[in-house]
Amino acid sequence: MSIRSYLLFSIYRFEYWMQKINKKGAAYMLALQDVTKKYGNQVALDEVNINIKEGEIVGLVGPNGSGKTTLMKILNGLIVNYEGExxxxxxxGALIESPKYFEHKSGLYNLKYFNDLFGTKQDVGKLLEQLNMDHYKKKSVKKYSMGMKQRLGIALALTAQPEYLILDEPTNGMDPSGVREVLRYLRRIAERNNIGMLISSHILSDIESLCDKVYLIHNGKIKKEHRPLVGFAVExxxxxxxxxxxxxxxxASxxxxxxxxxxxxxxxxxxxxFDEHGIEIKQIEEKSVSLEEMYFDMVEEDYK
Known part of the structure; x- marks a missing residue:
């Protein structure tokens, strides 16, 4: 399928999907409510409920085949045949699986093309600079490494100036310094621009350090929710x-x-x-069970 045909097909699916969206005022601006998705007799998602607030970074972790990509595609309108709301x-804006680019064109050309297509006035040059791609912007995409293509995908997801981002393994193919750089960038734009995010990754430590809460999914079901807590000892x-x-x-408790x-x-x-009310903090420490413990407990429970 050509990129142009792919885009037209995506627009058709998006318009169809919008008819299924519940636009009643909700506390959470992005959510799945009792969503089930089946492929024949196989249940890919089983009555899934998740929610994301503005400015909140939410993680999604689970083994391969647990339903993560299906969940993200439903949220983004790439799958429209499902039960629930x-x-x-x-x-x-989304980065799911491998985005389609004009491989023989530069990264800058690709961003400008989609910027014009979306009718937005995003400063694509600044986007590339913020993602440390300034030296690569005029190179053809076919010469990019996997990690560099992921950075371009994040920039592409941001060209439409979205209120929410859905990112499927956004740091895939990056070295440790690149991972840290991109995660810091995502936290920064979440806080500055109040962008809500759903991010999947197999690197549990990255998800735990970045996210405000994490959903653990296995066999199509949300098994657990990890919400890191901080404890304040006060005078x-x-x-x-x-x-x-x-x-x-x-x-709070x-x-x-x-x-x-x-x-x-x-x-x-x-x-x-506390500072405004003159309450002195003696100590601050993490108070929650680690994400790694919760993850392996979840996986082991299904094998008992």
Whole structure:
């Protein structure tokens, strides 16, 4: 299939998919609600529920064949025949499997082409610079390494100035320094531009360090949710005062020995609140079970 035909087909699928979207106001702007997908008698996804908020980075991990790519394709509208509902109120950019490029053209040409196609005014040169591709932008894509093509794919996903990103193994083929560089970039744009993200990877340590929460999927089912917690040991033992400060944080809790536990994603906000109210923090530490432990527990449970 030519790139032009592929694009036209994608637009047709997108328009069909939009008719299935639930646009009622939702607390989460990107979600799957009781979604099931079957291929004949094989169940690829089984009543899956996930949600992503603006500015939130969500991880998706599981063994090969667990349903990760199917889930991402449904969220992005590449699969439209399923049971359940998709909630999506904003635009999505995606890097799923291998994107189609004009291989004999430069990376810069490819981004400009899709920028014009989407009708956006994204500064594609700046995008390439931010992803450390400035020296490669005029080279033909066929000469790119796998890691460089992944960077180009991330840039391509951002050309439409999306509110959400879906990235399937975005650091595949990159060396350790490249992985760190790209993960820092993703965290930065999530915070600055309030972009929600769903990211899959087999590198559990990368997902754990980057994500605000992680869904663990196996055999088409969401088995567990990992939400890293941060514990604050504080000088002030006035529990009522601390509870009042954290009143708007639904997931915050205080232990019997006065340790304040909050989701990792809220830790900066909590530090600022404590500072504003003159509460001295004695110690900050991670309080959750490691993602690696949860992952292998999940896999081993299915073999018992």
């Amino acid at each position: 998709v909630v999506r109120n904003e635009s999505i 002030d033992k006035d529990i009522g005062k601390i509870e009042h400060i954290l009143l708007d944080m639904q997931d 205080i232990t019997d020995n006065g340790i304040v536990k909050v989701p990792k994603s809220e830790s900066k906000k909590v530090s600022q609140l």
